[in-house]
Structures are given as structure tokens and as C-alpha cells.
Amino acid sequence: MAECSACKQEMRNNVGCTLEQYANRDKPRIPYNRGEPGNCHDCGTPDGELHHPGCDMERCADCKGQQISCDCNYKPPTIKKGLILKVLELNDGLCMDNKEEREKLADELQKAINSDLLSQVERNAP
Numbered sequence: 001m002a003e004c005s006a007c008k009q010e011m012r013n014n015v016g017c018t019l020e021q022y023a024n025r026d027k028p029r030i031p032y033n034r035g036e037p038g039n040c041h042d043c044g045t046p047d048g049e050l051h052h053p054g055c056d057m058e059r060c061a062d063c064k065g066q067q068i069s070c071d072c073n074y075k076p077p078t079i080k081k082g083l084i085l086k087v088l089e090l091n092d093g094l095c096m097d098n099k100e101e102r103e104k105l106a107d108e109l110q111k112a113i114n115s116d117l118l119s120q121v122e123r124n125a126p
């Protein structure tokens with residue numbers, strides 16, 4: 001018995017997984033690309049179908065490395081510069097008339113916030 005935790009199918013039946021995308025990722029998963037008929041030696045999925053999560057043959061949609069060993073799952077959330085600019089615009093006192101100054105300040109804030117987010121993720125990493 002080896003039931004897939006994502007799709008609840010029995011992997012030994014050589015069926016493809018139905019989970020199309022991981023909840024914490026923004027790209028769909030990459031299907032098995034064996035290039036010839038046959039099944040994945042690890043999870044049993046047929047060529048052209050999706051691996052079951054945890055399979056060592058699955059490629060990462062972002063870095064194309066091995067899904068189970070790549071770092072993409074631990075990518076920190078990032079803040080967008082547009083959001084910071086919005087905050088600065090709403091704040092009357094801050095460089096309201098000087099677009100260049102505001103851009104510069106937004107860049108600095110974005111860098112500071114993102115590096116802070118990154119350090120939090122690194123602390124929480126397994």
C-alpha cells in the first residue's frame with residue numbers, strides 16, 4: 001500500500017497524480033517527461049502525467065532541479081515596490097512632490113523589508 005497523500009490514489013496502480021499545483025507555488029507542476037511509453041520508477045505515474053508529491057523524479061517548475069531537494073519551496077514572500085509607493089503617496093509628509101526621491105525611498109524600503117522577510121524564512125527553515 002502506498003497511497004498518495006495529495007490525490008489519495010494507490011500509486012502502485014500506475015496512475016497520474018491529480019494535484020496540478022502546490023499551494024505555496026505560483027507555477028503548475030511539471031508532468032513526467034520520459035519521452036517513451038512507460039512508468040516512473042519511483043511513483044509509477046505514466047509518461048506525460050503528474051508525479052505524486054515526494055517522487056524523486058519530479059522536476060521543479062521554477063529551477064528545473066529535483067523538486068524534493070530544491071530550495072524553491074522556501075522562497076520568502078516578497079513585498080512589491082508598488083505597494084510601498086502607495087504607502088508613501090498616502091503619507092503627505094514624505095517626498096510628496098519629488099517623484100525621484102520617492103522612488104529612491106521606495107527602493108530602500110523594499111530592500112530592507114525583503115531582506116527582513118528572507119531572514120525570517122531562513123530562521124524557520126528546517
Ligand SMILES: [Zn+2]
Nearest residue numbers: 004007017052
Ligand atoms: Zn498523487
Ligand SMILES: [Zn+2]
Nearest residue numbers: 040043051055
Ligand atoms: Zn514519479
Ligand SMILES: [Zn+2]
Nearest residue numbers: 060063070072
Ligand atoms: Zn526549484
